[in-house]
Ligand code: SF4
């Protein structure tokens with residue numbers, strides 16, 4: 328065993344206050360004089376998050392709950408911590424063939440090196456995906472390959488010391504699991520998957536971050552990440568309905584926990600809790616009312632997001648199970664998912680095998696158009712953008728697009744929905760039907776090659792603000808480009824984390840650009856049966872572009 332510790336002098340406090348954008352954009356891309364193994368990780372405030380708390384780890388029944396501080400030398404590791412990690416790694420190498428391949432096949436070609444937004448924004452070599460993966464791979468080589476056992480450092484192998492463990496924690500919580508790097512790897516190595524496994528290993532020792540473990544514990548016990556009690560959730564949505572009535576004159580009465588509804592609607596709690604997500608939520612409510620949809624909210628499955636996914640497969644499964652359990656209890660036919668990124672990845676790619684098969688549900692069929700969503704045959708869950716794009720295609724909605732004419736819009740492809748699952752056209756299709764002024768960001772920054780918001784995978788905390796601003800630099804730069812070239816003043820996205828993270832990022836790097844969801848734009852433009860003259864948008868702001876004679880006009 329290699330003894331190690333994290334000396335206090337290696338904890339800098341240079342980022343106590345967030346530097347100005349002019350300073351932060353001066354990115355030092357010079358390489359250190361020492362090789363990566365001999366270059367210690369400098370824990371800088373503003374780059375890392377607070378440690379997970381004992382009460383949350385305990386609440387989840389996860390191992391090694393204790394209160395500890397990142398700044399302390401002693402992370403209070405259990406005496407057998409190396410064995411725990413090695414057993415955990417061995418188990419995962421046996422379980423996940425992909426992990427074995429990712430550990431053995433990297434040829435260090437460097438194609439991924441400059442593709443990570445955290446490397447672009449920080450210049451820290453250990454934020455190159457190839458090096459991030461090497462942090463784990465080096466330990467794998469040392470313990471699981473003959474060459475590594477015999478030749479050690481010569482073949483890029485190193486033992487697991489406390490320094491190495493702390494370096495893992497520091498850098499694997501600087502990866503948003505966005506998978507941009509994997510797109511450029513000739514071997515298809517997915518560093519996000521490596522981060523997921525590394526975080527699982529760290530969680531075996533209770534080494535999570537507070538911004539993840541706290542929402543996971545709240546979701547497990549209360550039903551959503553923010554810990555909102557059922558009555559408060561209902562009140563929050565009722566409050567949005569009151570606003571809708573003021574703006575449109577239409578009274579909406581959504582149902583909660585209603586047995587026998589056709590559809591269970593699930594979205595991220597960010598949509599019914601905080602701005603600007605609530606405006607997207609108002610869009611859902613208005614759309615469903617206009618369609619006369621037979622749907623229900625659930626105060627039990629009150630969270631589409633799944634921070635368990637940023638913790639471990641087991642934690643993801645635990646939280647996800649609520650959705651199928653509630654769909655079964657309520658007797659719905661299928662699930663409709665709101666605008667969220669990682670929520671959709673979990674629903675679409677993991678739910679069926681984690682907690683399915685959901686034989687008690689039916690393949691979704693739109694009650695309005697009759698479209699059968701064959702792509703949802705196994706999961707029985709449809710994304711709202713698929714659902715809405717189909718409605719528009721079959722001319723079931725009418726719009727007055729002038730209501731969005733004060734908006735010059737660009738669109739951010741959320742990593743999980745776009746790169747993760749290829750949903751590229753449906754959001755654009757809706758946007759172009761409800762918005763007259765749409766401008767794409769540069770081609771190399773959108774669609775599959777989209778840049779991450781810099782705050783995903785549980786990093787949307789307050790204490791790591793410098794990391795978030797650095798990580799979001801590449802995305803924001805592309806927004807600045809269309810802001811300066813076309814006068815873009817609004818950034819649309821279909822992810823609750825994006826909607827939460829972008830306002831701060833835009834304020835920092837691209838002032839004057841607001842943030843919206845697609846169903847907010849849709850609701851602005853949608854003509855509802857029985858509506859009063861519309862003079863305000865969904866945010867309650869006067870519609871500036873309507874001349875008096877145009878007010879109330881219903882131009883489709
Ligand atoms: S998954 Fe995303 S954040 Fe992680 S290393 Fe790759 S590009 Fe960077």
Ligand code: SF4
Pocket residue numbers: 432433434435436437438439440456457511512513514515516
């Ligand atoms: S692109 Fe793939 S093979 Fe090349 S260094 Fe990166 S992970 Fe390794």
